Amino acid sequence: MTRDPKDTSAWIPLPGLLDVASEALFVEFRAELEQSEYGDIRPTHGCVFRFVQGEGLRLTDIAERAGMTKQSVGEIVDDLVERGYAQRVPAPGDRRAKLICLTERGEAAQAHGRKLFAKVEKRWAERYGAERIAALRGLLEEIVAAEAPYAVPELAKPEPAVA
Amino acid sequence: MTRDPKDTSAWIPLPGLLDVASEALFVEFRAELEQSEYGDIRPTHGCVFRFVQGEGLRLTDIAERAGMTKQSVGEIVDDLVERGYAQRVPAPGDRRAKLICLTERGEAAQAHGRKLFAKVEKRWAERYGAERIAALRGLLEEIVAAEAPYAVPELAKPEPAVA
DNA sequence: GTAACCTGGTCAGGCTGCCTTACAACAAGG
DNA sequence: CCTTGTTGTAAGGCAGCCTGACCAGGTTAC
Numbered sequence: 001m002t003r004d005p006k007d008t009s010a011w012i013p014l015p016g017l018l019d020v021a022s023e024a025l026f027v028e029f030r031a032e033l034e035q036s037e038y039g040d041i042r043p044t045h046g047c048v049f050r051f052v053q054g055e056g057l058r059l060t061d062i063a064e065r066a067g068m069t070k071q072s073v074g075e076i077v078d079d080l081v082e083r084g085y086a087q088r089v090p091a092p093g094d095r096r097a098k099l100i101c102l103t104e105r106g107e108a109a110q111a112h113g114r115k116l117f118a119k120v121e122k123r124w125a126e127r128y129g130a131e132r133i134a135a136l137r138g139l140l141e142e143i144v145a146a147e148a149p150y151a152v153p154e155l156a157k158p159e160p161a162v163a
Numbered sequence: 164m165t166r167d168p169k170d171t172s173a174w175i176p177l178p179g180l181l182d183v184a185s186e187a188l189f190v191e192f193r194a195e196l197e198q199s200e201y202g203d204i205r206p207t208h209g210c211v212f213r214f215v216q217g218e219g220l221r222l223t224d225i226a227e228r229a230g231m232t233k234q235s236v237g238e239i240v241d242d243l244v245e246r247g248y249a250q251r252v253p254a255p256g257d258r259r260a261k262l263i264c265l266t267e268r269g270e271a272a273q274a275h276g277r278k279l280f281a282k283v284e285k286r287w288a289e290r291y292g293a294e295r296i297a298a299l300r301g302l303l304e305e306i307v308a309a310e311a312p313y314a315v316p317e318l319a320k321p322e323p324a325v326a
Numbered sequence: 327g328t329a330a331c332c333t334g335g336t337c338a339g340g341c342t343g344c345c346t347t348a349c350a351a352c353a354a355g356g
Numbered sequence: 357c358c359t360t361g362t363t364g365t366a367a368g369g370c371a372g373c374c375t376g377a378c379c380a381g382g383t384t385a386c
Binding site: 098 | 333334335336337
């Protein structure tokens with residue numbers, strides 16, 4: 001299936017391809033999540049589950065990593081607190097701030113979510129080739145680290161990654 | 164913060180990686196588009212520019228390919244018509260239907276957009292390796308063709324791609 | 327110590343992009 | 357005809373995000 005690179009009519013821009021692939025993957029994930037006991041978690045909540053771990057993070061930090069405003073993230077956190085997935089604990093040393101961290105249920109949900117993502121990825125590895133998916137992940141990780149380091153939990157901390 | 168090497172806390176799910184990459188790419192595209200004479204085209208309008216070409220498409224068809232409702236697409240088309248990028252022409256043989264096609268300006272904008280996408284992709288090819296980006300595209304095209312064929316113009320209709 | 331400024335978080339209100347429901351015009355088959 | 361399906365539109369709603377205004381608590385300069 002060789003294609004004329006000059007043929008513009010059937011050519012799909014890379015962002016479109018990335019989006020459709022992401023969407024397809026996400027649909028598989030959602031389908032499984034919704035059947036679990038964490039079915040009330042909506043996609044929006046992801047911005048918290050993605051970044052919060054251990055001691056917790058300040059609202060401001062979550063917002064920065066997620067590329068959203070504090071207000072938006074605040075609303076999402078409210079919702080997660082109501083649902084029993086997250087909690088706000090006073091930040092030590094600053095009475096203005098609160099650390100947002102997961103409850104036990106929240107951590108269980110996070111772990112379950114990660115497992116589901118891994119499961120779907122593995123399914124795709126079988127479908128499209130393990131090494132190709134691995135290469136895809138490798139390249140994307142490199143790209144994300146370069147283009148949006150603030151969105152990478154592991155790089156957001158004072159631990160500069162060495163390539 | 165000591166961490167188990169097998170710890171998954173730094174592991175980013177594939178959809179997240181795809182999204183961030185897509186977003187980064189799209190930002191570069193938008194930055195250039197907004198400086199052009201087509202700066203009033205918003206991301207939403209893409210669902211029309213992506214699929215419409217030549218004689219035009221029915222609203223229903225665009226909606227199906229885009230995975231949206233007719234009403235949503237209809238609104239977007241209204242907007243594009245107002246801005247002089249698209250037009251509705253009566254469909255031959257069916258007085259209910261209209262074919263949505265691009266105006267001359269619309270086609271110029273579409274061509275410009277495609278060029279910009281190609282330009283950004285080329286920039287990334289230089290940045291991350293031409294072969295890796297080519298492999299990325301190849302895999303994604305395969306995935307999209309398998310997972311969401313309706314979203315691929317060339318597969319959506321057995322139309323002669325070459326003029 | 328205190329005035330001025332910065333920072334973390336919240337409240338209120340608004341917008342965009344999409345959806346659902348309902349419907350009018352036309353098509354197609356008896 | 358009459359019925360049923362299809363094309364597109366109208367009206368209204370909702371989720372997810374934003375901006376602006378604000379307060380309580382820190383930080384700095386004098």
